[in-house]
Amino acid sequence: MTSMEPFGARLRRVMDERGPLCVGIDPHASLLAGWGLNDDVAGLERFSRTVVEAVADRVAVMKPQSAFFERFGSRGVAVLETVVREARAAGALVVMDAKRGDIGSTMAGYAEAYLHQGAPLFSDALTVSPYLGYGSLSPAVALARESGAGLFVLALTSNPEGPEVQHAVRADGRSVGATMLAHLAAENAGEEPLGSFGAVVGATVGDLSSYDLAINGPLLAPGVGAQGATAADLPKVFGPALRNVVPNVSRGVLRHGPDTGALRAAAERFAGEIQAVVAGS
Ligand SMILES: O=C(O)c1cc(=O)[nH]c(=O)n1[C@@H]1O[C@H](COP(=O)(O)O)[C@@H](O)[C@H]1O
Structure with missing residues (x-):
């Protein structure tokens, strides 16, 4: 397997060129309806390819949410393959949001599915859940290193249910979320x-x-837009780590479709607000 330049280096460059915004591709049934599309594979394809056409040539990252493609079975996954290919061809890095996590031997299978170059769903990075233990992710870490891909590990998630797991304090006095950040800092040391x-x-x-957010790696920050956070919240949450933050907006942009100009304008509005807070920090 020929190795690409590591994901972190590629991400830094595209963030410098395009700004840090990640636009999520989350084809909720309610959004398809709002766009006047049927809740079927043709509607899914029209929706997601329109989003790619509108913004993949200008945002740093696109994050398709696998759940909304899996809903339609193998034909939905075929659309996902096309979306990944087209977004990457337009110069965006693709983070596959599939939040995989399993015992190590099975994790190796998930890693092959998303992180092996040449796999139909090969993506620049994959979201993974470390809540079977961080070490269970090692096959994904190893394959990502080999192929020049990356991972985004759930540490402190945006949903209100997250703290019961992530804020739990371990025997050594550290919270579970802080422990995940420490594992990532070790992974990224010297890069x-x-x-x-x-x-x-x-x-x-x-x-x-x-929390020590200085992990020398990117921080994917969902929650801007539909979940209530704004660009103005980012400096308060991330402090000096803001430079490494990739804010994700899904519904906040997607609800402006189906017009590509309106989608583009919405993405540019979020991008401008984010650029302003990063520049001012
Ligand atoms: O990993 C994620 O992207 C993720 C983690 C998290 O803590 N919270 C979260 O909302 N997400 C995802 O980010 C997207 C947020 O979508 P919007 O709320 O519509 O902007 C969805 O695809 C979520 O699954």
Whole structure:
């Protein structure tokens, strides 16, 4: 397998060129209806390819939400394959949001599905859940390193149910979420200009001053837009780590379709607000 330049280096460059915004592709049934599309495979394909056409040539990252494609079985997954290919061809990095996590031997299978170059769903990075134990992710870490891909590990998620697991305090006094961040910092040690092993930290989670976000890797920050966070919240949540934050907006952009100009304008509005807070921090 020919190795690509590591994900972290590719991400840093595209963030420098395009700004850090990630636009999510989340074809909810309600959004398809809002766009005047049927809730079927043709509607799914029209929706997701329109989003790619509108923004993949200008945003740093696109994050298809696998759940909404899997809903339609193998034909939905075929659409997902097309979407990944087209978004990457337009210069965006694709983070596959499938939140995989299993015992190590099975995790190796998931890693092959998304992180092996040449796999039909090969993506620049994959979201993974470490809640079977961080070590269960090692096959994905190893394959990502080999192929130049990355991971985003759920650390402090944007949903209100997350804290019962992620804020739980271990016998050594550290919270579970902080432990995941520490694992990622170790993974990324010494990498320049940025490591490839990111954390998911919701933009909605509030004050993180007691957490060490200096993991030398990207921080994927969902929650801006529909979940109530704004660009203005980002400096408060992320402090000095803001430079490595990739804010994700899905419904906040998608609800402006189906007009490509309106989608583009919505993405550019979020991108502008985010650029302004990053520049001012
Ligand atoms: O991993 C994710 O992307 C993710 C983690 C998290 O903590 N919270 C979260 O909302 N997400 C995803 O980010 C997207 C947010 O969508 P909107 O709320 O519509 O912007 C969805 O695809 C979620 O599954």
